[in-house]
Amino acid sequence: MKSNLSIQSVLAKFDKNLDGIIKEDIPVLKKIKKHVISSGGKRIRPFSHYLFCQFLNVKDTSWLDVGSVAELIHAASLLHDDVVDNAPIRRGKPTIGTLFGNKTAILAGDYLLACGISRLNSLGNPELMEIFSQVLKDLSVSELLQMEWEKNPKINLKVYDSIIYGKTASLFGVCTESAAILANKSKKERALIRDFGVRLGKLFQKKDDCLDYFVESSASGKEFLKDFKNGLYTYPVLVLRENLSFLEKKKLESVFKKEERSVTDETYILDLMESKKVSEKLHKELGAEKKYLLGFLNQFPASAERQLFVEQLDRLT
Numbered sequence: 001m002k003s004n005l006s007i008q009s010v011l012a013k014f015d016k017n018l019d020g021i022i023k024e025d026i027p028v029l030k031k032i033k034k035h036v037i038s039s040g041g042k043r044i045r046p047f048s049h050y051l052f053c054q055f056l057n058v059k060d061t062s063w064l065d066v067g068s069v070a071e072l073i074h075a076a077s078l079l080h081d082d083v084v085d086n087a088p089i090r091r092g093k094p095t096i097g098t099l100f101g102n103k104t105a106i107l108a109g110d111y112l113l114a115c116g117i118s119r120l121n122s123l124g125n126p127e128l129m130e131i132f133s134q135v136l137k138d139l140s141v142s143e144l145l146q147m148e149w150e151k152n153p154k155i156n157l158k159v160y161d162s163i164i165y166g167k168t169a170s171l172f173g174v175c176t177e178s179a180a181i182l183a184n185k186s187k188k189e190r191a192l193i194r195d196f197g198v199r200l201g202k203l204f205q206k207k208d209d210c211l212d213y214f215v216e217s218s219a220s221g222k223e224f225l226k227d228f229k230n231g232l233y234t235y236p237v238l239v240l241r242e243n244l245s246f247l248e249k250k251k252l253e254s255v256f257k258k259e260e261r262s263v264t265d266e267t268y269i270l271d272l273m274e275s276k277k278v279s280e281k282l283h284k285e286l287g288a289e290k291k292y293l294l295g296f297l298n299q300f301p302a303s304a305e306r307q308l309f310v311e312q313l314d315r316l317t
């Protein structure tokens with residue numbers, strides 16, 4: 001594949017390709033297509049697929065479709081997720097559910113998914129079909145697992161890890177592993193490259209969970225403390241809980257058990273996070289993981305794309 005494409009031109013290629021994959025022209029789908037393509041998404045999944053195709057010197061032109069399908073699956077899962085979470089905004093804009101209603105959001109998500117699978121099928125590569133089908137199962141199973149566990153005080157870091165594997169890391173793993181498939185790499189190399197994607201996805205999701213407690217809405221594009229208001233045991237809370245005494249844990253659980261959390265509860269959790277230095281602990285842990293990922297990338301030759309990916313990694317994590 002060409003190595004001298006500018007990043008903007010690569011992202012524009014993905015956008016154009018997405019435009020061709022989502023063909024339906026009934027008015028509501030046209031609007032949703034526009035919303036999906038111009039949603040301000042960072043295209044980090046297709047970009048990581050592209051980057052690994054570059055690293056592995058992939059000759060197969062399927063990379064454009066594979067990266068686009070990954071983005072479509074991501075977009076479809078977010079349409080469904082915003083219904084599940086009853087979310088009014090995403091990336092600072094009203095969700096499809098808010099604009100057109102939840103029924104439309106679900107059906108549009110199904111449609112995007114069908115478009116993606118149909119394009120993937122046309123590539124005639126059973127190995128790709130297999131890993132992408134698995135990702136769809138992982139996404140759905142992990143959302144169910146999350147619903148089962150998120151308000152349960154017995155949730156632990158192992159369960160949390162399975163949830164974030166399925167809802168985020170599995171698709172990141174597929175983005176990198178599919179590049180190794182297109183490059184005809186051995187099973188062992190495939191596994192190593194997949195592992196990079198999985199670790200990147202987990203880091204990404206943990207960081208996303210941290211935004212809820214440590215970044216104001218204006219900077220994150222999400223409602224501040226939304227997860228807390230919803231009584232969800234996300235990563236910062238699980239890390240906080242590890243650092244609490246028995247009595248402090250009981251108090252934390254009683255706050256999470258309430259029907260609704262008050263402004264006083266918000267002050268309580270923020271003060272507790274601060275006194276137990278959760279932000280510093282997370283910064284250290286996520287920083288170490290980021291260092292590993294950057295080290296992994298360094299084994300490949302330096303390029304403008306690698307540099308941009310490193311910058312994205314810096315910004316997102």
Ligand code: FPP
Nearest residue numbers: 076077078080081085136139140143167168
């Ligand atoms: C975001 O998590 C959720 C996901 C990345 C996955 C959602 C998956 C489904 C709803 C299953 C349906 C699957 C398919 C393939 C259609 P979050 O709510 O923690 O993050 P957020 O703050 O970005 O909403």
Ligand code: MG
Nearest residue numbers: 081082085087
């Ligand atoms: Mg959500």
